[in-house]
Amino acid sequence: MKTRLLFGWIIGFLWGTAGTFAQLPLEADTLFPQADAVVLEHHTEVDWAPRKMTVRRKFRVLIRRRDGDRLARVVLFYNPRVKIKKVNLVFYHRNSKRRIPLKDFDDLAASGTHTLYTDDRVKYYRYTPPDYPYLMELETEIVSENTAFIPSWHPYARSRFPVVSSEYVLNFPPEDSIHFSIHIPSSFTVTQTREPGRVKLALRNAPPMPPEPYGLPPHKRLPRANFRPAEFYLAGLHGTARTWTDFGRWAYNTLFDPPSEPTEEIARIARQLTRPYSRTEDKVRAIYDYVQKNMRYVSIQVDLGGWKPMPAAEVHRLKYGDCKGLTAYTRALLKAAGIPSYVTLVYAHSSYPRDVNERLPGFQGNHTILCVPSEKDTIWLETTSAYLPAGYLGDFTSDRKVIVIEPDGARIVRTPSLKTENNREETRAVWHISEDLSARGRVHIHSQGLEMENRMARFYKLKPDDRLRAYMEFYDLPGLKISNIRQKRDTLRPVFDEDFQAELPRILRRAGNSYLLTPLLARSPEIPPKDEERRDSVYIPWGRVRMLTETYRLPRDWKIEFLPAPVELETPFGRYTRKFTYHPDGKIIFERSLLLRPGMFPPSMYEDFRRFLKKIRKEDRNPVIIKPLSP
Numbered sequence: 001m002k003t004r005l006l007f008g009w010i011i012g013f014l015w016g017t018a019g020t021f022a023q024l025p026l027e028a029d030t031l032f033p034q035a036d037a038v039v040l041e042h043h044t045e046v047d048w049a050p051r052k053m054t055v056r057r058k059f060r061v062l063i064r065r066r067d068g069d070r071l072a073r074v075v076l077f078y079n080p081r082v083k084i085k086k087v088n089l090v091f092y093h094r095n096s097k098r099r100i101p102l103k104d105f106d107d108l109a110a111s112g113t114h115t116l117y118t119d120d121r122v123k124y125y126r127y128t129p130p131d132y133p134y135l136m137e138l139e140t141e142i143v144s145e146n147t148a149f150i151p152s153w154h155p156y157a158r159s160r161f162p163v164v165s166s167e168y169v170l171n172f173p174p175e176d177s178i179h180f181s182i183h184i185p186s187s188f189t190v191t192q193t194r195e196p197g198r199v200k201l202a203l204r205n206a207p208p209m210p211p212e213p214y215g216l217p218p219h220k221r222l223p224r225a226n227f228r229p230a231e232f233y234l235a236g237l238h239g240t241a242r243t244w245t246d247f248g249r250w251a252y253n254t255l256f257d258p259p260s261e262p263t264e265e266i267a268r269i270a271r272q273l274t275r276p277y278s279r280t281e282d283k284v285r286a287i288y289d290y291v292q293k294n295m296r297y298v299s300i301q302v303d304l305g306g307w308k309p310m311p312a313a314e315v316h317r318l319k320y321g322d323c324k325g326l327t328a329y330t331r332a333l334l335k336a337a338g339i340p341s342y343v344t345l346v347y348a349h350s351s352y353p354r355d356v357n358e359r360l361p362g363f364q365g366n367h368t369i370l371c372v373p374s375e376k377d378t379i380w381l382e383t384t385s386a387y388l389p390a391g392y393l394g395d396f397t398s399d400r401k402v403i404v405i406e407p408d409g410a411r412i413v414r415t416p417s418l419k420t421e422n423n424r425e426e427t428r429a430v431w432h433i434s435e436d437l438s439a440r441g442r443v444h445i446h447s448q449g450l451e452m453e454n455r456m457a458r459f460y461k462l463k464p465d466d467r468l469r470a471y472m473e474f475y476d477l478p479g480l481k482i483s484n485i486r487q488k489r490d491t492l493r494p495v496f497d498e499d500f501q502a503e504l505p506r507i508l509r510r511a512g513n514s515y516l517l518t519p520l521l522a523r524s525p526e527i528p529p530k531d532e533e534r535r536d537s538v539y540i541p542w543g544r545v546r547m548l549t550e551t552y553r554l555p556r557d558w559k560i561e562f563l564p565a566p567v568e569l570e571t572p573f574g575r576y577t578r579k580f581t582y583h584p585d586g587k588i589i590f591e592r593s594l595l596l597r598p599g600m601f602p603p604s605m606y607e608d609f610r611r612f613l614k615k616i617r618k619e620d621r622n623p624v625i626i627k628p629l630s631p
Helices: 066-074 244-256 264-276 278-294 312-319 323-336 451-461 464-475 603-620
Strands: 037-049 053-061 072-079 082-093 096-100 106-109 115-118 121-126 136-143 164-170 176-184 189-197 198-206 224-229 231-234 238-242 299-301 344-348 366-373 379-381 401-406 409-414 424-433 439-448 479-491 495-504 509-511 513-519 539-540 544-553 558-562 566-572 574-583 587-596 597-603 622-630
Touching: 037 066, 053 066, 072 082, 072 136, 082 121, 176 198, 198 224, 238 244, 244 401, 244 409, 264 278, 264 312, 264 323, 278 323, 278 379, 323 344, 323 366, 323 544, 323 622, 344 544, 424 451, 439 451, 451 495, 451 544, 464 479, 539 603, 566 603, 574 603, 603 622
Parallel strands: 037 164, 115 299, 424 544
Antiparallel strands: 037 053, 053 136, 072 121, 082 096, 082 136, 106 121, 164 198, 176 224, 189 198, 231 238, 344 366, 344 401, 366 379, 401 409, 424 439, 439 495, 479 495, 509 513, 513 622, 539 597, 544 587, 558 622, 566 574, 574 587
């Protein structure tokens, strides 16, 4: 589920050198002269009232080089309740001016890859410039009958590019309440003006703030302001959100409970599924397993701004639904089984957790999951997943504040965290090396938690040929052949087991009269680039453990010339150990363990973090030297 955009335009930013012409302000050549594109003006003014909202925007950008052309892409969203009243798009070159009428825009359905149907449409225009530099000036006016979603202020349209001036003005009737939250990181200076019926924010001469490796997510490192009205209209329906209690009651009774009413057919299936069980947990698992096997996910963005679920009866008939529809269908099955459950709104993102804002009663989030109270503990259900076990939330929705919609109001709770020790990957491999330096091996991988998610997302539910190709590309060893792949998913726990056989035409590298044996399956971390002007904190959102044991059975009459000494690294970021052990029966055992700790560290520790990762990579590649006794 996505928050409905009442309007929008998509633009990108890159860097370059200057050019001058009459339409540019005098300072345009001197401000951020190395940038390929500079946002000169990014102005938004919102006139809000409970029944109507008007949004006026003005966007002026200097594009100096080809890499800035993404700024010349304009997308304006509209639907039956959101009207485009004005568009003024002009491009200025040294000796020319071109005005683009709205009739020259493409008119497209606003559907994405997974969206089956939406009532949103877009007016789209992409400019191809005859030369550089040029200035783009865009003015728009959008009028909406949906007043639940007041546009947020994000001064950076894209953080990679500088902004000379960004202003945001919100006008509203003084008698109406507007909840707002303003986040200003310490590195920014924002001018704020607040008075009855008016809020104004302004940012000047903001430098480019490109994301940095292992840096903070955008909602933490960039300035922003969010607004929610205490009373609003959504698709003609009056709503209230003065408090979380108000909003929760309204959302439960209006949006989320009616679609979850079970039909007699749904009730019959629920009784059949749960009849063998007495415990709530077992009944929930049986229903969840049924939904996973019989329903599929598609995105549907219609009805009450895309927030009201498709009725459970329709999901059952069609055998598909979006996150809201699948949540409503699962609720209906649970309701028929006498098990209460509640729709939960969440900001879903797999790279970092994001909390809902407790200071803003009202719509938040971009996804729904299901909260099921039980005798022991809450059971969380990700109804769009085809393979996650009941009760497990992965990196997409775990460890963040969410909104649980209950009959008596909304509650803010935190979803379960992913403990480092439960995010494990344990690999065991046995390799038999032949006299011709080829090798045959058997590999077993046991993964849990996040590591389970990652491996299942990469290898599970694939056709045999695609699965084989995925394994070969992942391990990327010269001449590798894989066969007899077996996978086992645990339906009760976040556990995944894999086995396969492997062959390599050559496992050793020659060095004079000796040979080098380097561990095959050690997954060394990527080394982020050096950054002497690091601004951002070092942010590791998820901890994990990876363990590897590789056994190498040498040909008869081979001897060890050099065995690397054991290594143990202990840092604030994690712990790494590695050792080789030689057995007189011609067996070498390589054991490796890497624990990465979650946390936030100051920018000054970025280079320490890089050194830790570089040391791991070096030790992973440190070889054993072996030699045959006879030439």
